[in-house]
Amino acid sequence: ASASASGLTAVFHTAGVLDDGLITSLTPERIDRVLAAKADAAWYLHQATLDHDLTAFVLYSSTAGTLEGAGQGNYAAANAFLDALAHHRQDHGLPAQSLAWGLWSPETGGMTAGLEKADLQRITASGFLPLRAEQGMELLDAAMAAPEASVVLAPFDERTLATRDAGIPELLRGLVRAPVRRTAQAAAPAEEAGTSLEQRLAGLSREEAGQVLVELVRGEAAAVLGHASADRIDPERNFSELGFDSLTSVELRNRLGRATGLRLSATLVFDHPNVLAIAEHIGEEILPEKEPVTPQVLQSLDALAELLRQVPGDEEGRTAITGRLRELLDGWQGGSADGDGAAGDVRTADADELFALIDKGL
Known part of the structure; x- marks a missing residue:
């Protein structure tokens, strides 16, 4: 908050708490903890300052609530509330702006200070770039001069964003054009991906086909963890030892589902804890049975x-x-x-x- 001799003139709400996890793992307590710092605090500030002649009421939101936030259902909801509150205040003639920040560089400290290198690589591989401190200040000045109630402040790599497997976030589709080749590929049904893989396996012995599946799983696992080469993935080591968590496990499941055309269980990585086990499981689903x-x-x-x-x-x-x-x-x-x-x-x-x-x- 900002104060002068005449009283309070501006409010900046920057608080935030993270408690990431899959939707199915979010208990009421974990949701409340995140909402309290963001949504509850913002609402209290809104009510407490209704009688003040403010020049600014700025809420620090996040792209988790506007673009995507895998494993951040509670955090996304809290930030979406901030965006809605800013619109509510403007609709009632009150100053307000919700700034949806992107990923801050770990060097800037704060909530990303403990971000693992593999997580940072995975995020940047999806097209989103980390914000530097000086870059963030420039964006803040530009956003404060804009009239919109909600503004997204996030640098991204257009080329990477346009070609990523998960597709372009809907909010950015007017800014980033996907190549025709990728669009056509994204439009293809999952069954076609499975057919393509089966064609690659056709004519191979079961041993040869099994090795192809092992390399497929290794490659997808490496991509999820942000490794440049599948050589970093030991097919016999447990995924937990390789650095997988609940979020990256689901991402691996999704990537393998697209690559094989199979509907794979959400617990795939937990039921089949290493590359060899998943490759064998996929083989059981798509390889023909041995002839009698x-x-x-x-x-x-x-x-x-x-x-x-x-x-x-x-x-x-x-x-x-x-x-x-x-x-x-x-x-x-x-x-x-x-x-x-x-x-x-x-x-x-x-x-x-x-x-x-x-x-x-x-």
Whole structure:
């Protein structure tokens, strides 16, 4: 607040509290804590100054309430209230302005001082740039001279913003034009993305297809964390060890959903805690099931029968072959139902493994 000999002349409400989390994790207490600092305090200031002849009533809001704020549902609501209060005051002839600040550089201190490097990289990769202190002061002067009740003060990289996977925030679509190529891609249904991936996997062995899926998940995980290369992602390390939290986990789920065309669970990263586990899960959904072995076995036995008819009539050779066949048959008939012994080998083998067993038995 600003005061002179005649009393209070201006109010600047800059308070704010963060308690980020997914909507499903926000308890009434967590919501109240954030609203109290922003919305409640602003409303008290509004009511307490109605009888004062103010020249300025400035509310520090955030782009979380106007553009986007992943994991900041409570904070977004609090700042949206500030924007609405500014319009309410202006509609009643009272001075007011709500300034929706973008991301401040961690060097400026304040609420972003503890921001992790990976989080900063992820935000800037989406097109939003951090504000420097001197840049913020220039924007403040310009905004204070504007008549609008609500003003967004946030620098952004137009090229990055136009080409990001999440699309351009609706409020900025009149300022940033998406390339035709990206627009067409964004308009494509998720099923087409899945079809494209399936086409990449067509003709590959299950092992080769599995490796493609591993690299897909590694690449998306690296992009979410702001890494320049997927080499930074160890496929066997838990996502929590790599730096994932609830917000980045959902972002990874969303990116993989777009890449595969699958409807993936919101708990994907928690149910499948590393790259290998997610790749295997996706593979189970999109890779064709293994062909049934029985028809191939019967075909091979027919070929074996034809081969046996060509065996010369010497007694020693026929005895040796008969012995091996009996060993194979005894193992097949005597194996337990859960797959012990030769029968278990046969029951669980794929086609290539089964042919190897036959070759070994003969």
